Amino acid sequence: MKYKTQAVAMPYFIAAIALFVGQIIFGMIMGLQYVVGDFLFPEIPFNVARMVHTNLLIVWLLFGFMGAAYYLVPEEAETELYSPKLALALFWIFLAAGALTILGYLFVPYATLAAATGNDILATMGREFLEQPLPTKIGIVVVALAFLFNITMTMLKGRKTVISIVLLLGLWGLAIFFLFAFYNPSNLVKDKFYWWWVVHLWVEGVWELIMAALLAFVLIKVTGVDREVIEKWLYVIITLALVTGIIGTGHHYFWIGTPAYWQWLGSIFSALEPIPFFAMTVFAFNMVNRRRREHPNKAAVLWALGTGVMAFLGAGVWGFLHTLAPVNYFTHGSQITAAHGHMAFYGAYVMVVITIISYAMPIMRGRAANSERAQVVEMWSFWIMTISMVFITLFLTAAGILQVWLQRVADTPMPFMMAQDQVQLFYWMRQWAGVTFFIGLVTYLVSFFIKGETKPAMEYKPATA
Amino acid sequence: MTNSHSTSTHLPAHGTPRRATAIWVALMAATLFTWAVGERGDAGPLVVTVLFALAFAKGTFVILDFMGLRQAPRLWPLLTLGWMALVCAAIGLAYWKGLPT
Amino acid sequence: MTARSDALFLPAGQPTEARPALRLPGDLAIWWFILAELLVFGVFFVAYAFARANNVELFNAEQAALDRDAGAINTALLLASSYLVVRAVQLAEAGRSRAAAPWILGAIACGLGFVAVKLWEYAIKLGEGVSLASSTFHMFYISLTFFHFMHVLLGLVILGALWVNARSGRYGPDNMNGIETGAAYWHMVDLVWLILFPLVYVMR
Numbered sequence: 001m002k003y004k005t006q007a008v009a010m011p012y013f014i015a016a017i018a019l020f021v022g023q024i025i026f027g028m029i030m031g032l033q034y035v036v037g038d039f040l041f042p043e044i045p046f047n048v049a050r051m052v053h054t055n056l057l058i059v060w061l062l063f064g065f066m067g068a069a070y071y072l073v074p075e076e077a078e079t080e081l082y083s084p085k086l087a088l089a090l091f092w093i094f095l096a097a098g099a100l101t102i103l104g105y106l107f108v109p110y111a112t113l114a115a116a117t118g119n120d121i122l123a124t125m126g127r128e129f130l131e132q133p134l135p136t137k138i139g140i141v142v143v144a145l146a147f148l149f150n151i152t153m154t155m156l157k158g159r160k161t162v163i164s165i166v167l168l169l170g171l172w173g174l175a176i177f178f179l180f181a182f183y184n185p186s187n188l189v190k191d192k193f194y195w196w197w198v199v200h201l202w203v204e205g206v207w208e209l210i211m212a213a214l215l216a217f218v219l220i221k222v223t224g225v226d227r228e229v230i231e232k233w234l235y236v237i238i239t240l241a242l243v244t245g246i247i248g249t250g251h252h253y254f255w256i257g258t259p260a261y262w263q264w265l266g267s268i269f270s271a272l273e274p275i276p277f278f279a280m281t282v283f284a285f286n287m288v289n290r291r292r293r294e295h296p297n298k299a300a301v302l303w304a305l306g307t308g309v310m311a312f313l314g315a316g317v318w319g320f321l322h323t324l325a326p327v328n329y330f331t332h333g334s335q336i337t338a339a340h341g342h343m344a345f346y347g348a349y350v351m352v353v354i355t356i357i358s359y360a361m362p363i364m365r366g367r368a369a370n371s372e373r374a375q376v377v378e379m380w381s382f383w384i385m386t387i388s389m390v391f392i393t394l395f396l397t398a399a400g401i402l403q404v405w406l407q408r409v410a411d412t413p414m415p416f417m418m419a420q421d422q423v424q425l426f427y428w429m430r431q432w433a434g435v436t437f438f439i440g441l442v443t444y445l446v447s448f449f450i451k452g453e454t455k456p457a458m459e460y461k462p463a464t465a
Numbered sequence: 466m467t468n469s470h471s472t473s474t475h476l477p478a479h480g481t482p483r484r485a486t487a488i489w490v491a492l493m494a495a496t497l498f499t500w501a502v503g504e505r506g507d508a509g510p511l512v513v514t515v516l517f518a519l520a521f522a523k524g525t526f527v528i529l530d531f532m533g534l535r536q537a538p539r540l541w542p543l544l545t546l547g548w549m550a551l552v553c554a555a556i557g558l559a560y561w562k563g564l565p566t
Numbered sequence: 567m568t569a570r571s572d573a574l575f576l577p578a579g580q581p582t583e584a585r586p587a588l589r590l591p592g593d594l595a596i597w598w599f600i601l602a603e604l605l606v607f608g609v610f611f612v613a614y615a616f617a618r619a620n621n622v623e624l625f626n627a628e629q630a631a632l633d634r635d636a637g638a639i640n641t642a643l644l645l646a647s648s649y650l651v652v653r654a655v656q657l658a659e660a661g662r663s664r665a666a667a668p669w670i671l672g673a674i675a676c677g678l679g680f681v682a683v684k685l686w687e688y689a690i691k692l693g694e695g696v697s698l699a700s701s702t703f704h705m706f707y708i709s710l711t712f713f714h715f716m717h718v719l720l721g722l723v724i725l726g727a728l729w730v731n732a733r734s735g736r737y738g739p740d741n742m743n744g745i746e747t748g749a750a751y752w753h754m755v756d757l758v759w760l761i762l763f764p765l766v767y768v769m770r
Binding site: 233235236239240243244259260261267268269271272275282 | 593595596598599602605606609610613617698699702705706709
């Protein structure tokens with residue numbers, strides 16, 4: 001670690017991993033509810049479990065992004081963090097707000113929660129992924145602004161690199177587009193239209209900038225390839241991500257009441273959204289092949305390469321599968337969407353956060369890399385989680401294809417619930433893959449506690465720093 | 466002034482001014498032709514074939530001479546010319562599909 | 567010694583030309599970028615062509631109302647601009663960076679001419695009540711040309727940077743990467759228009 005204030009990233013990373021565990025537990029609960037409908041009913045109904053599963057994902061990824069920024073920006077700017085105290089205070093505020101929100105979901109009926117938190121003053125609740133009560137939403141904005149202030153000031157007083165500029169651009173975009181969570185027009189078409197400005201422009205827009213910046217940072221560190229080369233790739237990737245991603249929002253506008261031209265624009269541009277992900281894969285492998293040093297942290301290199309491949313498969317290929325309007329006409333909102341969502345979030349964002357954790361955590365604990373034994377366990381966790389995610393995706397895809405066929409394509413279409421009965425087998429298989437994923441996650445946790453011989457963290461400079 | 470290539474490792478890829486001018490004049494003439502076809506409102510498979518053969522020829526000069534891919538590793542002219550051939554062919558196919566039967 | 571003999575290599579067309587060595591002009595990253603851009607435009611063109619095939623009468627009727635003169639003038643402006651950039655690159659290659667600057671400025675002027683003609687064309691069309699939603703043809707006409715228009719604007723920014731650098735004498739046979747990279751992008755903007763013009767304005 002080059003600057004001691006980078007250490008504020010540590011609590012963020014720990015919280016991220018802890019919430020990740022919670023997310024997966026709720027995932028398993030829901031997975032079981034798909035096949036055993038009254039499991040944990042009425043204590044945790046399916047809709048609540050789903051809300052907790054998705055909200056925890058978002059919150060822990062945000063913890064991961066913030067931790068990553070606190071680690072990355074001082075090192076790139078070559079200066080201490082502007083205010084480590086603010087960073088720590090924000091950590092506790094964000095954690096408390098997140099925990100209270102989740103507890104609210106679990107222990108208070110949602111309507112009561114809405115009434116108690118001022119939803120009648122400004123109605124923002126009740127929309128998928130944006131279920132947070134108003135105080136939480138305002139809290140997110142306050143925390144995000146204070147966080148951005150902190151890291152922007154850090155960058156302004158130090159060296160401004162392309163990587164930190166791209167990262168900040170992504171994080172500012174994240175905060176700005178979240179503001180549309182407060183815009184809730186009563187016209188349902190408009191509501192959905194702007195809802196996607198948060199959801200789509202996050203995950204298929206500005207988050208891609210964050211992801212590319214984090215990946216580029218880790219690749220510079222572990223390969224020693226010239227910064228110039230990596231920066232050029234970064235430019236290409238983010239331009240492609242924005243060119244395809246922004247108008248690609250149209251692939252959500254096919255059937256919600258927006259003008260018909262969105263079927264063309266959405267199909268064409270979103271069909272090209274795999275390109276930036278493909279470029280990222282090529283980029284990661286290219287850089288690792290041209291490496292100038294053998295970094296002792298093999299696990300971080302594995303996660304970085306894995307991010308490239310899985311993001312391309314999950315976001316790129318599985319996204320493309322159902323993005324064209326004529327296909328989406330049949331597959332919209334089916335289990336195929338769920339398959340894509342799982343692999344895309346895991347491949348792009350979960351893995352990139354784990355990549356930076358894998359790289360930074362040993363350094364913050366005073367060593368260049370974990371011991372050989374700890375790394376072997378971590379790599380095992382990589383393979384268990386990644387392979388079980390591939391299976392979750394494949395089973396959900398199979399379930400989706402069967403569902404689409406029975407419910408929408410067949411000559412005598414089945415009602416929704418009858419079609420669900422027919423795909424139970426795939427849901428069971430998905431559930432077992434999910435349990436295996438959890439085993440992989442436990443393996444990952446274990447890897448943090450394995451001791452062994454390590455080298456002290458080396459202070460080295462990138463070739464063209 | 467002559468170039469200083471004796472100390473340089475640069476490989477020139479952009480030809481001579483005279484060649485560039487000749488190509489440019491040809492490209493302008495081809496554009497004039499395309500415009501005239503449009504103004505006359507000519508239609509039909511033959512016209513469209515000529516139009517896109519001409520567009521392909523123009524693009525070839527831009528790719529090989531202006532972009533300087535004539536001296537580039539084979540992959541690059543192949544990819545770019547291949548792209549153009551593919552796009553022109555697909556447009557031709559679509560045109561043929563849209564002809565009255 | 568091979569590198570040395572390559573170094574003695576003179577511009578094409580000169581009698582001393584030896585066996586040609588292969589080199590990609592400009593940065594590898596811009597070429598990947600150009601390929602991706604070509605793919606985007608390619609998909610867009612093919613989508614247009616097949617949408618037209620399903621609706622030939624509508625496309626022909628509304629295409630006839632386009633201003634072909636403006637389209638042709640814009641083709642000429644882009645071609646001229648590309649040509650001027652080639653001349654600038656050749657001067658830079660000959661070690662005359664400062665002499666290249668006015669040529670780049672000429673290219674920028676042509677590009678601005680393109681922008682002016684296009685805006686004028688848009689103003690008239692929008693005045694006629696044409697919009698993205700008015701028909702499939704207009705959707706393609708506006709989004710295709712506007713997508714290209716955005717590329718022209720980006721290309722002009724790049725040319726502006728080249729002009730500044732050329733004026734300060736930055737380019738020369740030892741420093742061609744920047745100017746070749748920018749030039750390649752600008753030629754790409756020209757290249758896609760060469761297909762766009764006959765496709766959208768002329769083919770019927």
